[in-house]
Amino acid sequence: MSVTFQPKGLLKSFCREYLNGEEIIELNNKEGQTIEAVCLEIGLPLNMISLFVVNEKPKPKDYLLKNGDRVKCVAIIGGG
C-alpha cells in the first residue's frame, strides 16, 4: 500500500533525511492525497518543481495519488 517519490538531481538535497541515501522515497498511506501535499510533507520546494511525472506521464500537482504510483519530481532551471 505505498507510492514512491523520486526527486531528480538537485532536488535531492532538499529531502536527504527522507531519502536516507537511496534514490527513491517510499511512502505508505498516501492514497487520495495530492502530489503537492506529499511534496510539502517531505520538504520539496514546490516553486522549483517544473514537472511531475507519474508512471511515465506528466501530471499536475493536484493529481490524486493512487496505490502503486511512481512519482518523479523534476526541477528545470536552464541556462549556463
Added chain:
Amino acid sequence: MKYGMTGKILRIDLTDLTYAVEEPDEYIYRTYYGGSALACYYLLNECPKGTDPMGPDNLLIFASSPLVGSGIPGSNRYSVAAISPLSGIYGEAEAGGWWSPELKRAGYDAVLIKGKAEKPVYLWIHDGQVEIRNAGALWGKGTGDAQDIIKNDLGVKRVSVAAIGPAGENQVRFACVVNGLKHTNGRGGLGAVMGSKNLKAIAVRGKQSPDFHDKETLKRVIEWYANNFMDHPIERVLHDGGTIGWDVTELDEAGILPTYNFRSGSFEKADDICGETFHKQYFIEAGSCQGCVIRCKRVARSDGPYKVDPAYGGPEYETAAAFGSLCGVSDLEVVCKAHELCNKYTLDSISTGATIAFAMECFENGLLTAKDTDGLELKFGNQKAMVECIHKVANREGIGDLLAEGSRRASETIGGGAKKLAMHVKGQELAMHEPRGKGSLGLAYALSSTGANHTEGPHDYLFQEGALGVSDLPELGILEPVPAIELTPEKVRYFALMQLTWNVFNTLGLCIFTAGPGKLLKMNQVAQAVEAATGWNVTLWEIMKLAERTVTLKRAVSVLHGITRKDDCLPDRFFQPLEGGLLKGMALEQEVFEKSLDLYYDMRGWDRNTGIPTAGKLVELGLGWVNKLLGQQ
C-alpha cells in the same frame, strides 16, 4: 565620468603598433553604459557593411561596464565584440573571472583594436601604461603555457590574461577567448578575430579601482546578498552543484535534453554524464569569479586514461550536453577532457560539440565517409573519434579543416542534404536547449542578433504557474504566469520583456545567475546598484530603456551586415516531431511560430516584413543617427 568608470577608452592600431587614449563625453556613457551597447555604438560607427571579419578593418572590442568592480555579486563581466567570422553579423560573447575588474584597475573601460600586426604580439596594460610586446615565443602555445610565459616575461604573478590558443591562431570560425584559463568569451568566433590580427593575448593589471559614488549602499547590498543567497533555492543549487548540477538529469527526464544532434530529447545514458556523477567522480573544488559568493564554477580532475588537468576548470552544463548527449557520448571523463581541450585550444565548446554532432549525423547518413574523415569512424558515441576531431579542428588538420568552418559552411561544402542536419541559426550553432519544449527559447534562438543564443532570454519553466520566478514578474508589468511550452501572444510579450532583462546584463557587466527574474537580486535592486555605482539618478525605467536600446543596437549591427526577417528562423528539424523522450512527437508549428514573430516585431517597433527597427523606434531610443546607416528617413 566621475564615478563607476575610468572615463578612458584605449584604442590600439596593430598595423602600425600605436595606441591612443580617448575620453568620451559623459553623454556617451549615459546612453550606452558599457559592454554590448557600447560595443555596438563603436561597431556601427566604424565597421561598415562589407567589413571582412578576418580583415584588419574589423574592430575587436573588449568592453567593461560601470558596475564592474563594485563588489555587487556577479558584477565582474565584460563583452568581447566584433563582426563575427562565424555568422558574418554581430558577434558578441561575455565572460566573468577577474579580467574585467582588472582592466578598470589598469585604467581603462574598454579596449578597441583595429589593424593587423605583422608578427604576433600581446598587449600589456598596467596602471595606465600600454605596451605592445612580441608574442613570437607564445604563438602555437595553448592558453596554459601562454599565460605562464607572459607572467614570466612580465615578472608579475597576479596578472590577468585573456588569450587565444592554436584554434584562434588558426582562425577556426568558432574560436573563443579565454581568461584565467577557465572563463570563456565563448560564442561567435571572436578568438579567430584575435588570431586574424596576430594578437595572442591581452594582459592587464592595475592598482587603482575607479571611485564608486555611494559605497555605503553598495556595501549594504553586498552584505545582504551574502547573508541571503543560501535561502534562495536557485542560488543555493547553483552554489551546491554549478550548472552541470542543475540540468542534465532534469532536462532528460522532461524530454528536452538535446541528444543525437537534436533528434531526440532523451539520452539513455544521461545519468552517466550528469552533475551527480560529475561530483562523485571528477569534482575537486568549486571556483568563482571576482567578488561572487555563489561560486558556481566547477573544477575537474582525472588521473584516468584521458588525464584531465584541473588548471582549466571543469565543464558547465552546455559543455556536458554538447560533448555528451548531443554526440551520444556517455563517458564523463571524455567530456571533462573535451572541456579541457576547448579551454586550452580556445574553442567554443557549444559550437565544437554541435559541429562534431552534425558531422556524426552526416557520417551515419553516408554524406561523409571514412575517406573524408581521415579514417575516423565518426559515429554517434565514438568518444575516441570525438576527441580526435577536437584536436583536428583546432589545428585545421584533415576533416578538422572543414569542420573549423562551422556547421553552416561545412554543410554547404558537403552538400547532398547536409544542410538539413546543420543545427544553426544565422550560422551560429544552437546551444544545448530544446526549443520544442521551451516555447520562448525558440524565439530567443530565432531572434537573437548573434545567431542561436541561449542567453538571449529566460527558460520558461521557471515562470509557469506556481514556479519560483512568477513573483518577480510584476515589477516588469507581467501579472500572470506563462505556460512553459506553448507559444501564445502572452508568451511573446513575456519573451519580449524578459529578453530585455537578460540583454541588459551584458551591457551592465552583470552575471545572469546572480540577478534578474528568478534570481536573488531583483531588477529594482539592480537599478539602485547602478545608481550607487555611478551617482546618476537611475530608475528601473532607465535600465529597461537601456535594455531596449541594447537589443535594438545589436539588431542594427546585424541588419547593417545583411540580416532580414528571413534569417529569423529555426532549422527545419524543430518543426518535425521529437524522436524520443517524454515529449516524443512534439513539434513546433510553423504558422504559430511566424505569427509569434509578427507580434514580436510589432512589440519591438521593428518592421514586420523586413525585421528592421523602424525610424521612429530608433529616434525614440535616442538612436536617430542609426537611421542614416540603415538607409532610412
